Amino acid sequence: GQNIDQPTEMTATEGAIVQINCTYQTSGFNGLFWYQQHAGEAPTFLSYNVLDGLEEKGRFSSFLSRSKGYSYLLLKELQMKDSASYLCAVLDSNYQLIWGAGTKLIIKP
Amino acid sequence: IAGITQAPTSQILAAGRRMTLRCTQDMRHNAMYWYRQDLGLGLRLIHYSNTAGTTGKGEVPDGYSVSRANTDDFPLTLASAVPSQTSVYFCASSEGGRAADTQYFGPGTRLTVL
Numbered sequence: 524g525q526n527i528d529q530p531t532e533m534t535a536t537e538g539a540i541v542q543i544n545c546t547y548q549t550s551g552f553n554g555l556f557w558y559q560q561h562a563g564e565a566p567t568f569l570s571y572n573v574l575d576g577l578e579e580k581g582r583f584s585s586f587l588s589r590s591k592g593y594s595y596l597l598l599k600e601l602q603m604k605d606s607a608s609y610l611c612a613v614l615d616s617n618y619q620l621i622w623g624a625g626t627k628l629i630i631k632p
Numbered sequence: 633i634a635g636i637t638q639a640p641t642s643q644i645l646a647a648g649r650r651m652t653l654r655c656t657q658d659m660r661h662n663a664m665y666w667y668r669q670d671l672g673l674g675l676r677l678i679h680y681s682n683t684a685g686t687t688g689k690g691e692v693p694d695g696y697s698v699s700r701a702n703t704d705d706f707p708l709t710l711a712s713a714v715p716s717q718t719s720v721y722f723c724a725s726s727e728g729g730r731a732a733d734t735q736y737f738g739p740g741t742r743l744t745v746l
Contacts, residue, residue: 527674556734565722565737566675610674619690620735622674 525549527623529611534629535601543596543609543626551616557585557596558610560625566610569596598628606630635659636738638723644744645713653708653741655723662728664706665735666690666698668719675722681706682728713745 526548535541547555554573558566572578572587572594584597596609608625615621639654657664662683667675677690681700695717697709706725710717721741726733 565739567737568734571734612675619677619680620675622676624672624674 525613525615525621527611527613527621529609529623529626531624532627532629534631535598537601537603537630537632539601540597540599541601541628543598543611543628545594545596545611545623547592547594547611547613547621547623549613549615549621552589553614553616553618555585555587555594556612556614556620557594558612560608560610562607569609601630603630603632636723636725636736638721638738638741640741641739642742642744644746645710647713647715647745649713651710651713651743653710653721653723653743655706655708655738656704657706657723657725657736657738658704659725659736660703661725661736662703663726663733664700665724665726666696666706666708667722667724668692668717669722669740670719678708678721713743715745717743718745719743 528546556571557569560566570585577586582599587594608627610625611623612620636657665680666678669675676692678696679698681687684703687698723738724735726735
């Protein structure tokens with residue numbers, strides 16, 4: 524079966540750095556997405572990785588290792604507005620997105 | 633209209649009733665999708681459409697139907713609602729043509745079936 528694993532919840536302090544991990548087992552791989560979802564709102568796109576390595580975009584970076592079936596989202600200089608759920612999704616061999624359940628990130632002052 | 637709109641925002645429905653959730657996008661995207669999101673589970677694909685006039689089944693299509701008469705609209709119909717269809721429903725679209733296109737989501741419809 525296809526499986527995406529993420530921690531259910533994480534807590535971090537404003538101004539700090541947090542790393543949210545995602546491991547996957549899917550039938551094929553055509554890329555990995557990270558989305559942000561604030562409570563009661565729609566998911567919004569953060570990043571896409573298809574090759575191994577680190578992609579940096581401002582305070583957010585995303586890393587991929589295809590051989591390990593592993594990705595992480597790194598958030599630096601955390602702000603209160605970063606409190607949200609972070610969704611990992613993998614594009615499988617049929618080009619359908621398989622979604623993880625999401626990681627709820629709580630930022631404390 | 634800017635982006636994707638969904639209607640209604642929320643709805644309480646009696647079991648056995650028929651319901652259509654509306655989705656409209658103004659980005660001229662070819663591909664559109666319907667997902668449901670339940671607590672503790674990832675988004676699950678119900679139906680999708682790669683282009684106007686075509687539709688396909690996702691992971692959880694039973695009890696739902698869709699149509700894609702034109703590029704902009706992609707309604708989702710529950711023929712006879714059941715309590716297990718209580719969920720938040722998101723419509724999404726992408727440019728299409730390239731499978732790794734970013735999906736853009738509507739604001740969602742919160743549906744409660746009693």
